[in-house]
Amino acid sequence: MNTTDHTAGHTAEPLVAADDVRTHFGPVRAVDGVTLRLADGGTLGLVGESGSGKTTLARTLLGLTPASSGSVRTAGVAVRGAGRAARKALHRDAQMIYQDPHASLSPRLRVRSLLTEPYRIHRVPEAARWSVEELLDLVELPAEHAGKYPHELSGGQARRVSIARAIALRPRLLVADEPTAGLDVSAAAAVLNLLRRLTADIGLAYLMVTHNLDTIGYATDRIAVMYLGRIVEEGPVDDVLRRPAHPYTHALVQAVPQPDPAAGGTEPPIIGEPPSPRHPPPGCRFHPRCPLATDRCRTETPEPLDLGGGRLAACHYAPDHLETPLV
Amino acid sequence: MTAIAVRRGVRVPGFGLLRRVAATPSGVFGLAVVVLLLVVAVLGPAITPHDPNRLDIDHRLEGPSTTYWLGTDNLGRDLLSRLMMGARIALEIAVPAVAIGVVAGLLLGLAAGYLGGRTDTVVVTVLDAIQSFPAVVLALAVLSLLGNSRTGVVLVIAAAFVPSFGRVTRASVQSVGRRPFVDAERNLGAGTTRIVGVHVLPNVVSPLIVLTAMNLPSAVAVESGLAFLGLGVQPPTPDWGVVLSDGFDRIRDSPWPVLFTCAALAITTLGFTFLGERLRDVLDVRTGEVR
Amino acid sequence: MAAAEPAVRISDLSVTYRIDGRPRTALHGVSLTVADGEILGIVGESGCGKSTLAGAVLRLLPPGGAVSGGGVTVAGDDVYALGGDALRRFRGGRAAMIFQDPFTSLNPSFTVGWQLGLVQRVHDPGASRARRRSRALDVLGEVGLPDPAAVLRAYPYQLSGGQRQRVMIAFALLLRPPVLIADEPTSALDVTTQAQILALLRRLRDEHGTTILFVSHDLGSVARLCDRVAVMYAGRVVETADVAELFAAPKHPYTRALLGAVPSWRRRAEELVTIPGRPPGLTARVDGCAFAARCPHAGPACVAAEPPLVRLGDRTVRCVLHEETA
Numbered sequence: 001m002n003t004t005d006h007t008a009g010h011t012a013e014p015l016v017a018a019d020d021v022r023t024h025f026g027p028v029r030a031v032d033g034v035t036l037r038l039a040d041g042g043t044l045g046l047v048g049e050s051g052s053g054k055t056t057l058a059r060t061l062l063g064l065t066p067a068s069s070g071s072v073r074t075a076g077v078a079v080r081g082a083g084r085a086a087r088k089a090l091h092r093d094a095q096m097i098y099q100d101p102h103a104s105l106s107p108r109l110r111v112r113s114l115l116t117e118p119y120r121i122h123r124v125p126e127a128a129r130w131s132v133e134e135l136l137d138l139v140e141l142p143a144e145h146a147g148k149y150p151h152e153l154s155g156g157q158a159r160r161v162s163i164a165r166a167i168a169l170r171p172r173l174l175v176a177d178e179p180t181a182g183l184d185v186s187a188a189a190a191v192l193n194l195l196r197r198l199t200a201d202i203g204l205a206y207l208m209v210t211h212n213l214d215t216i217g218y219a220t221d222r223i224a225v226m227y228l229g230r231i232v233e234e235g236p237v238d239d240v241l242r243r244p245a246h247p248y249t250h251a252l253v254q255a256v257p258q259p260d261p262a263a264g265g266t267e268p269p270i271i272g273e274p275p276s277p278r279h280p281p282p283g284c285r286f287h288p289r290c291p292l293a294t295d296r297c298r299t300e301t302p303e304p305l306d307l308g309g310g311r312l313a314a315c316h317y318a319p320d321h322l323e324t325p326l327v
Numbered sequence: 328m329t330a331i332a333v334r335r336g337v338r339v340p341g342f343g344l345l346r347r348v349a350a351t352p353s354g355v356f357g358l359a360v361v362v363l364l365l366v367v368a369v370l371g372p373a374i375t376p377h378d379p380n381r382l383d384i385d386h387r388l389e390g391p392s393t394t395y396w397l398g399t400d401n402l403g404r405d406l407l408s409r410l411m412m413g414a415r416i417a418l419e420i421a422v423p424a425v426a427i428g429v430v431a432g433l434l435l436g437l438a439a440g441y442l443g444g445r446t447d448t449v450v451v452t453v454l455d456a457i458q459s460f461p462a463v464v465l466a467l468a469v470l471s472l473l474g475n476s477r478t479g480v481v482l483v484i485a486a487a488f489v490p491s492f493g494r495v496t497r498a499s500v501q502s503v504g505r506r507p508f509v510d511a512e513r514n515l516g517a518g519t520t521r522i523v524g525v526h527v528l529p530n531v532v533s534p535l536i537v538l539t540a541m542n543l544p545s546a547v548a549v550e551s552g553l554a555f556l557g558l559g560v561q562p563p564t565p566d567w568g569v570v571l572s573d574g575f576d577r578i579r580d581s582p583w584p585v586l587f588t589c590a591a592l593a594i595t596t597l598g599f600t601f602l603g604e605r606l607r608d609v610l611d612v613r614t615g616e617v618r
Numbered sequence: 619m620a621a622a623e624p625a626v627r628i629s630d631l632s633v634t635y636r637i638d639g640r641p642r643t644a645l646h647g648v649s650l651t652v653a654d655g656e657i658l659g660i661v662g663e664s665g666c667g668k669s670t671l672a673g674a675v676l677r678l679l680p681p682g683g684a685v686s687g688g689g690v691t692v693a694g695d696d697v698y699a700l701g702g703d704a705l706r707r708f709r710g711g712r713a714a715m716i717f718q719d720p721f722t723s724l725n726p727s728f729t730v731g732w733q734l735g736l737v738q739r740v741h742d743p744g745a746s747r748a749r750r751r752s753r754a755l756d757v758l759g760e761v762g763l764p765d766p767a768a769v770l771r772a773y774p775y776q777l778s779g780g781q782r783q784r785v786m787i788a789f790a791l792l793l794r795p796p797v798l799i800a801d802e803p804t805s806a807l808d809v810t811t812q813a814q815i816l817a818l819l820r821r822l823r824d825e826h827g828t829t830i831l832f833v834s835h836d837l838g839s840v841a842r843l844c845d846r847v848a849v850m851y852a853g854r855v856v857e858t859a860d861v862a863e864l865f866a867a868p869k870h871p872y873t874r875a876l877l878g879a880v881p882s883w884r885r886r887a888e889e890l891v892t893i894p895g896r897p898p899g900l901t902a903r904v905d906g907c908a909f910a911a912r913c914p915h916a917g918p919a920c921v922a923a924e925p926p927l928v929r930l931g932d933r934t935v936r937c938v939l940h941e942e943t944a
Contacts, residue, residue, distance in 0.1 A: 049808035049809065049810060049811075050779070050808055062514065064510065064513070064514055087516075088516045091514055091515060091516035092516060095514065095515070096511070096514050098507050098510075098511055099507075100507060103506055103507040103508060104507040104508050104510075104511040105508055105511070106508045106511075106512065106525070106526045107508070107530065108526075108529040108530060109525075109526075117512075117515065117517075117525075118515050118516075121515055121516050121517050121518075121521065122516060154896065162511070165515070169515075184663035184664055184835065185663065185835065185837070185876055185879040185880055186663065186875065186876070186879045186891075186892050186893040187892075188879070188881075189878075189879035189880070189881065189890035189891060189892045190890075190892040192881055192890055193889055193890050193892065211808060211809065212809075213809070213883060214838075214880070214881045214882045214883055215881055216883070217881070217882065217883015217884070217886060218881035218882065218883060218885075218886055218890070219881070237883060237886070238883070238886070241883050251810060252809060252810065254813070255809040255810045255812065255813035256809050256813075256838065257812075257813070257816065257836070257838030257839045257841060257842035257843075258838055258841060258842070258882070258884075259837040259838050259840075259841050259865060259877060259880050259882070260841055260865055261841045261842070261861045261862045261865055262862065263841070263842070270810055271762070271814060272764070273778055273780050273781070273808075273810075273811060
């Protein structure tokens, strides 16, 4: 494969630029006003509970689910209203690995065909391709897996094959939807190590979508926390998780049990479950579950506040929370 | 090394498939029946023990004997020879009819299932309309319009089978189309033709193969039924329906013609069904896995 | 019943499945005791036998599975000696199960109230309608459902995942069984809901002295909830210890690898530990230590014979090299 240097083509334009994106399914406001930037080579974790709209947002950014309003530019392509050629270019530059690795591999193709398919679709000349063996080697699979069918692979192996497929075209952006779902701890660890190494080696930007704070904390530099279709907090992983400015982020951090009995914390920080994205609460969407909610929160929708240091939080009291940490 | 090379050399895919089909008793039975039918149909006149239309007035309505293995009919014609020729006629009509049905049903089903929307509505309405006609009434109408030609029979039977192939294809395409790998392919940039041809089609063929195998004998039965009613193939052509019809007229004198014709129909049906089920198992790449 | 009998005693339990007509051993002589009011965590990767073990305690093995050695006693009574009626009263009355998937465990065609009532009618046929209803409402409130009366009228599909899991726990609590078996009860839930369910289980123990067998692959949940932990590998218990000791100083190489494989934003810089290879399947023949093939420390002693479970004070470990490698 030619080692075309992606970094050479860098301009000021971010790899992903989403502005006030909304993706609604009828009455369900899955994504409801998201503004997001991802730089070339950057890594962003999108975290949220089920129904937060994180997967829909990722799919919207890749043009897999059409946005209802707002603007999305991914890898230089205006995703909304992109024609066939632009779409194909987008698919070449932005790839996704799916939550269920077995279901996302065409069941009647052998690994060899699955891995060469991206090249056939995009008519990549032989000389510019990675060989099947090279691709398998990149994802640390022995070459004999080339002859297998997806159902003959374990969860971890199938995940590696889908990663190999996704990076075959050397995309600029990789979106990973719950890349460790359904894997045992050891297999999950191997996949995370692999993603970290690969993206560093290839210089790939990635967006990891997960409900698991620890996975994100381990694998990405920046984090965006979603709640009911909106990003409530964003910033460098370490800063955000160590010192959350939004009470929801704080609640999430507290809820994740640590593999350390001394960490304690059997009392849950927030109770109940998120309301339906059909009828998001007025004001701050988190206020019905927020232990600190005030009258202002119940009526006035908080806009993202720039907290400095690359941090944003959509909470009226975010600056206060940075000064006096949430407990 | 040599051993491997030799083994590779012998591995012609078609033979591997046959061997796997023949791995169970039902597979052997299905394969044997279908191969026998094909041989009889192809070689036809060359291997019949007697001329199927030669009359032997002295030996009318006889039971099985050393001369006439399955006996004779009301005009003293050799039943075995007539049934053998009948097999040829049956397949001559059933195979093209089902082939047309498969192709038309597959195309309609793929279009309806993958494109959805208005295409789907139109296709489903057309299939419903065809299916709402009882096959025999449809046949009567069409054949009286087109005249009693073999082509007419083929087309009528094909039309009668289009809805079943169309529906099965549409349902499988819909269920396959919802699976994440189709989305994953789209995300790789694959176009509709590639997705349908490479990813959807191979996943819908196995129900179609079973259906084809099941529909072939029913096409034979429909064809014989039409001939029995005097439509399509006409006496003295030794069609199974004609033989059956002749046999019914004289069933009190000799049950053999009816008995053996029915047996031929039943064995044909069973053979194709068993073969179809076996093929489905063999062709499924996932069969045998424990989940 | 003798006062010294633990709430649950699993003695040398072996379970065998028949797959394609051949026996496959899923549990190899597992021995564990759970004291009254203790929360014992059972951890291990998928296929290690932890769910089989959970099912075996209630005599709820999947079709094809059978106990091929050893047994289980609950409060001194041999579970496998109970007859039909006694077994029915035992399940639910003296020990109950909370399953991983709350949706498939509830009948979609009936309301929660009807299904709770059915359980009550079986176990307490004499109770009046009003008493059954008030008990059902109590239990639904106890598991933290905000509007118990509405839940009683609801069909399972009308509830969220967290609510369904709470309803399942309510079923388990309905008859106040002293022993609960929870098989991955929070795996399908969001973290905030998961935290609430863990807190609920903890409260049950603290307030009612319920003994809990908590099966999970999530080491974080185990650390947060359990008093003691048993680590399973390939159908065997490889280590048991007090939860604090296990996490602070794991003795078995497998336990160490498991702990090192869990990502954490608190340890971003470290490369995660991975275990090469896969666990031996049920069909594999294992000589010596089942983990030896994947163990970085394995030596000749490891494959010579199956290592015994060595007692070290309050903890046990099944590794011949535990002193050298620790």
